[in-house]
Amino acid sequence: MKTRRDFIKISAAGTGATVLGLSAFGAKKFKWFEPKIEGPVSDEDLTPYATYCEVCFWKCAGWAYVDKQGRIRKVVGNQNDPHCNGRLCPRGTGGVGMYYDEDRLKTPLIREKNSDGSQYFREASWDEALNLVATKMTEVKDKYGPEAFGLFNHGNPGTHLEHLLRAYGSESNAEPAFANCRGPRSAAYFSTFGAYIGSPECTDIRDTQCLVLIGSHLGENMHNSQVQEMSQAIDNGATIITVDPRFSTAAAHSTHWLPIKPSTDIALLMAWIHVLIYEELFNKDFVEKYTFGLDHLKEHVKNMTPEWAYGITDIQPDVIRTTAKAMAGAAPAVVIHPGRHVVWYGDDTQRERAMAILTALLGAWGKRGSLYLPESVSIPKYPQPEYPEPEWTWKDINEGKYPLATMGITTELLKASIPRLNKKHQVKAWLVGGTNLPLAMPDKKLFKEAADSVEFIAVMDTMPMEITGYADVILPEATYLERYDFIRSAQNREPNIALRVPAAEPKYDSKPGWWIAKQIGERLGLHDYFNYDDFSEVIDWQLKQMGTSLEEMKKIGVKTYPRQSGPLYIGEGEDFKFNTNTGKIELYAVDFSDEGFDPMPVYKPHPEPPQNFYRLIYGRAPMHTFSRTSNNPNLWDLMSENSVWVNPKVADLWGLKKDEEVWLKNQDGAVTSFPVKVRVTERIRWDSVYMVHGFGHSDKKLSRAFGRGASDEELITNIAVDPIMGGTGMRGNFITFLKEDPAMEVKEDKA
Amino acid sequence: MRYAMAIDTKKCVGCGDCVVACQTENNVPHGYCRDWIVERVDGTYPSLSLEFRSERCNHCDNSPCVRCCPTGASHKAEGGIVLVTHTKCIGCGACIESCPYDARYPHPEGYVDKCTFCIHRVQKGQNPACVDVCPTRCLHFGDLDDPNSDVSLALKDRKWKVLAPEAGTKPQLYFLT
Ligand code: SF4
Ligand code: SF4
Ligand code: SF4
Helix, strand or coil: CCCCCCCCCHHHCCCCCCCCCCCHHHHHHHHHHCCCCCCCCCHHHCEEEEEECCCCCCCCEEEEEECCCCCEEEEEECCCCCCCCCCCCHHHHCCHHHHHCCCCCCCCEEEEECCCCCEEEEECCHHHHHHHHHHHHHHHHHHHCHHHEEEEECHHHHHHHHHHHHHHCCECEECHHHHHHHHHHHHHHHHHHCCCCCCCCCECHHHCCEEEEECCCECCECCHHHHHHHHHHHHCCCEEEEECCECCHHHHCCCEEECCCCCCHHHHHHHHHHHHHHCCCCCHHHHHHHEECHHHHHHHCCCCCHHHHHHHHCCCHHHHHHHHHHHHHHCCCEEECCCCCCCCCCCHHHHHHHHHHHHHHCCCCCCCCCECCCECCCCCCCCCCCCCCCCCEHHHHCCCCCCCCCCCCHHHHHHHCCHHHCCCCCCCEEEEECCCHHHHCCCHHHHHHHHHHCCEEEEEECCCCHHHHHCCEEEEECCHHHCCCCCEEECECCCEEECCCCCCCCCCCCECHHHHHHHHHHHCCCHHHCCCCCHHHHHHHHHHHCCCCHHHHHHHCEEECCCCCCCCCCCCCCCCCCCCCCCCEECCCHHHHHCCCCCCCCCCCCCCCCCCCEEEEEECCCCCCHHHHCCCHHHHHHCCCCEEEECHHHHHHHCCCCCCEEEEEECCCCECCCCEEEEECCCECCCEEEEECCCCECCCCCCCCECCCCCHHHHCCCCEECCCCCCEECCCCEEEEECCCHHHHHHHHHC | CCEEEEEECCCCCCCCHHHHHHHHHHCCCCCCCCCEEEEEEEEECCEEEEEEEEECCCCCCCCHHHHHCCCCCEEECHHHCEEECCCCCCCCCHHHHHCCCCCCEECCCCCEECCCCCHHHHCCCCCCHHHHHCCCCCEEEEECCCCCCHHHHHHCCCCEECCCHHHCCCCCEEEEC
């Protein structure tokens, strides 16, 4: 069936020359890729430009080194930046590939229809594209009110669009980073400690004596300073405890690896809590002074013994006791790492709660070597009018569900976009910035129906991604190396800021995100919200309020400020009020019980793989940030496709050979679009398979990434929704192997 | 003076940052590399061990590549660094065959290329690019004759191994275990 919004694979579309309109300018600048004898250039002959990395949300500050010909040669970390300490991760080092990627979006594109009804993208001028977006925004506002214009955003590009939409009158936005990623953590730690973990996480790994990783894959997720600090912890002889069904990189570097049966983590956590309480190993002074609900908790975990947990988790009781004792022995210098991508089984807020409770029992909050008290600089607001008050926002879209959600939920925004569902608040058009929605979230069907339903989609991105195939207008954004951007201000031990300036002119006909937002804003008569000619004016004004200037920041890149909020740690016996109902750390969550949720975590079994099926576990590789980087020429060199990890026992059973290509089919019959190579390895349990997320691109315009590996997202059709905050648990999917091309089977049937 | 590198396998996470940094620093063409990562898994689930090794030219004391080079393009430079003079290299590939570590590759421009220990940086008092970028700080470079160099300090009090000792090449990459 043809839908209105045919998925357009950009290069295959339209009148040949369209997107590929590689200008002479583009070709000239590609010298770097032409192999020729050209030795390395010494740093003195290069000019450094201050930047901070955009290859992931860690936003490490660095320098883009530009040679005399104006070519960006390399990006190197800023020595004074606490996010990276002068060392970017592989993705940041390879960030230069984002700029040089010849598959970039090069010019604005507008969807058109041929007389036969087929659709294609046509190259458009900026004026045309921006006028069209502004016209649609006006139409939606007149017809439905500005609230009906939704926004899916991520990172800086998204924030420019968010400013535009807020000025226009809409706050109907959602980020996959919340409900599809770390939302449960926010809800759990807030209800326990009255504080968020934040980003970069306030983990004091540098000084810890015991690091506990439960589904955290440091070393495979290159959250830069954390990986660096884990290495310091190894040097310091810290005990590292890793809980993972897979022998992860972190597991390999650990003192104790607990190869847990997937989906049973809460049982292990509760057994640890049981041991701490019943063997009186918990931090009594801390618990007595700062926490609420120990008696409830003690009663609650009475029967949750290591022997009970053994039957559930496959972890031996003596291992549970030994590791609990190791934590108690190191307390309070223990980091129970709160994780980041924590939407697994739908009871994720409760699992995060168990981790928070464990943290509290060890007194491992606000103490050296545990979780420190972070601080950030607040950036003065550039003089602009207040945003208009929308009549409804993302909160109302949730219709009273997920009371503890603190940000818009992507799936709810999608549902609001489907008229068939008859929602009270309906979304009619989208702006999308910096997120490749179809690969960033589960439940493709829902996404497709929503995308087909809305009247208009504008996408701003640097690369042709799956999401750009759904757009009516594509706005090609300049990469982070080609634009001014917001001042980075993120929490850390010491408050600090970082600057991003362009190291080169935008390639092709791409434009900075701030410029695109402003141009649309001006067309909507919102000049007062875009009262500058160049974004550098905003930055300079803000920096001057903060005792520095654009000029100074261009030289130093990063500036650190003294703490205002007091010391990094809570003093011995110091009075400390927590921002919770009781003013104390809530072992018993009053909030949860008020809302009708379990006030203390309860282990509930989750579905197990049916026969001949294996649980699908997905994760990360250190050299990629999901689907965003899979076409990056430098990073593609390091890893060009994913594989499916299969235990040798399973491989034997199925007769699977190393590097054999298979298709994967899930419990609902969903099959991967592309085959994926088998990796036979002892590093994965026999009841599970593992894949790195972000591969299996279906857009041919990605000349390197197209069809390389398979997308785990296609296999995630069963979503366990977290009733507390709307998180989308994705680990309840099971796959089996298809050795023949499923498409061929269909064809043969027809023949 | 004897330049060498120590690689701490207890800390390396196999992230490949050393590979990309080398690529951008030295203009290594796409599809080629001067350094690379080896992942070695031993045992059966759940009794496993895993070692990541960041490997490159071993700058061997007894280097077969230098001996077999017919033009003198492959040679020893200061501190024992093994180099290829690109303009002298005829691309015959004898050195590629002779290297037990597979450290050399034929550059598309027609010469043989490999790790230089970033001599252009070392001469300026900087560390090699891979050493300076490594997020886990598991690479240590310096002069073995200087007891206070990073590499000497890293080797002190630690067990180490070299690769293919049986080849008799006297390699100068030391893997801390
Ligand atoms: S962790 Fe890596 S990708 Fe993320 S911001 Fe830092 S350097 Fe960039
Ligand atoms: S950069 Fe360091 S941690 Fe990463 S692979 Fe290379 S040596 Fe290992
Ligand atoms: S020393 Fe320099 S040339 Fe050798 S691998 Fe490291 S970065 Fe590459």
